[in-house]
Amino acid sequence: MAEQSAITPNPVDISKYRDDFPVLSTKMNGKPLAFLDSGASAQKPTVVIAAMDAVLNKGYSNIHRGLYSISQKLTEDFEAVRVRVSRFINAPSEKNIVFTRNTTDAINLVAQSWGKAHLTASDEIILSEMEHHANIVPWQLLQQEIGFTIRTIPFDERGVLDMQAFERALNQHTKFVGVVHTSNALGTINPVKKIVEIAKDFYPDIKVLVDGSQSVVHGVVDVADIGCDFFTFTGHKIYGPTGIGVLYGREEVLASMPPYQGGGDMIERVSFNATSFKEPPYRFEAGTPPIVEVIGLGVAIDYVSAIGMANIAAHEAGLLTYATQKLQDIDGLKIHGTAPDKAGILSFTMDGAHPSDIGMILDQCGVAVRSGHHCCMPLMERLGLDATARASLGLYSNKADIDQLIEGLKKVGDMFS
Ligand SMILES: Cc1ncc(COP(=O)(O)O)c(C=O)c1O
Numbered sequence: 427m428a429e430q431s432a433i434t435p436n437p438v439d440i441s442k443y444r445d446d447f448p449v450l451s452t453k454m455n456g457k458p459l460a461f462l463d464s465g466a467s468a469q470k471p472t473v474v475i476a477a478m479d480a481v482l483n484k485g486y487s488n489i490h491r492g493l494y495s496i497s498q499k500l501t502e503d504f505e506a507v508r509v510r511v512s513r514f515i516n517a518p519s520e521k522n523i524v525f526t527r528n529t530t531d532a533i534n535l536v537a538q539s540w541g542k543a544h545l546t547a548s549d550e551i552i553l554s555e556m557e558h559h560a561n562i563v564p565w566q567l568l569q570q571e572i573g574f575t576i577r578t579i580p581f582d583e584r585g586v587l588d589m590q591a592f593e594r595a596l597n598q599h600t601k602f603v604g605v606v607h608t609s610n611a612l613g614t615i616n617p618v619k620k621i622v623e624i625a626k627d628f629y630p631d632i633k634v635l636v637d638g639s640q641s642v643v644h645g646v647v648d649v650a651d652i653g654c655d656f657f658t659f660t661g662h663k664i665y666g667p668t669g670i671g672v673l674y675g676r677e678e679v680l681a682s683m684p685p686y687q688g689g690g691d692m693i694e695r696v697s698f699n700a701t702s703f704k705e706p707p708y709r710f711e712a713g714t715p716p717i718v719e720v721i722g723l724g725v726a727i728d729y730v731s732a733i734g735m736a737n738i739a740a741h742e743a744g745l746l747t748y749a750t751q752k753l754q755d756i757d758g759l760k761i762h763g764t765a766p767d768k769a770g771i772l773s774f775t776m777d778g779a780h781p782s783d784i785g786m787i788l789d790q791c792g793v794a795v796r797s798g799h800h801c802c803m804p805l806m807e808r809l810g811l812d813a814t815a816r817a818s819l820g821l822y823s824n825k826a827d828i829d830q831l832i833e834g835l836k837k838v839g840d841m842f843s
Pocket of ligand 1: 465466528529530531558560561606608609610637639640660801
């Protein structure tokens, strides 16, 4: 994502891909659907739907243990996705890739496995104030058991992290830093490579987790370049299915972690005297995995890779500029999140209209946006708000979606001014 700031305002035309998403040619409340809620969950291209359908119709079985041909074929296809995911984020190998249910599950895994094994009551961890609840609550649950301290990194009025405050928060007790790569509520792209450098310069053994739920969707991600110990993302935001997420872990860090859950598929040998576990990543994948969802994720990754993440980022950067200008022209509208390095996420409030009113009126205009705290209550508290309305872009978003949003917001303005 470091490349984001270097993107020229000359977006590549990727409009032809919009036709790959059948839902986008439907109507909502009698109006063409302007889907501006991809930050919550993205629509699925037909190739993903077809691939999952094909597995279920023509080649489904359980994987890993079947000696018959369709099970072996599906096992190969499943494991090939692990390789594709590792290449997609430039991980050294497929051994770094653990399949989880989603980002939330991935961070809970890190907290319950790495955290429980390595944190003590006198330790400290640092989280940013713009974290999604998925990167706060798992640590608080563990804190209740262990009793360590959680410090936070504040952000300024633009939504830029206070790096000096981060440096001040580091001390000899710091064991872990967790930071969101791209904020789902503000759009800020955080300098995660710098954060890793600062933490590791302070003490090389500090572990850094980057929540990449929004960043893998909006730009090129290179975990080797970032240098983090953990990186997480979720399939349904990257045009894949729900029920599948990814935890990337550095090999030696994963090797230092005990199993998170026990059951089938994660063991080498079980007896009532002693049970031994498989090596990572399999040690962390107890039970039958989301087989069909993994296949869907693999196709989603192939799909965005074929378009090119840099092209998607450039397209969205162009649209973000267009939308920002148009929104700024609306009387009484305030954009929250104006960081110089920003992805296609626009949070805003309007004088006199609550974000839920904005959401409901836009719905009548065929425009899907999200209103609420976006699972970032501490961030909202910092902004002094209980909610914002949020329009978030996907690779299929276009100027017509933005124009429809602006027309809807003018109606909101007329009704509430
Ligand atoms: C930045 C960020 N982190 C974590 C999550 C949680 O993702 P999931 O609900 O798929 O676990 C989200 C989803 O909105 C997100 O935007």
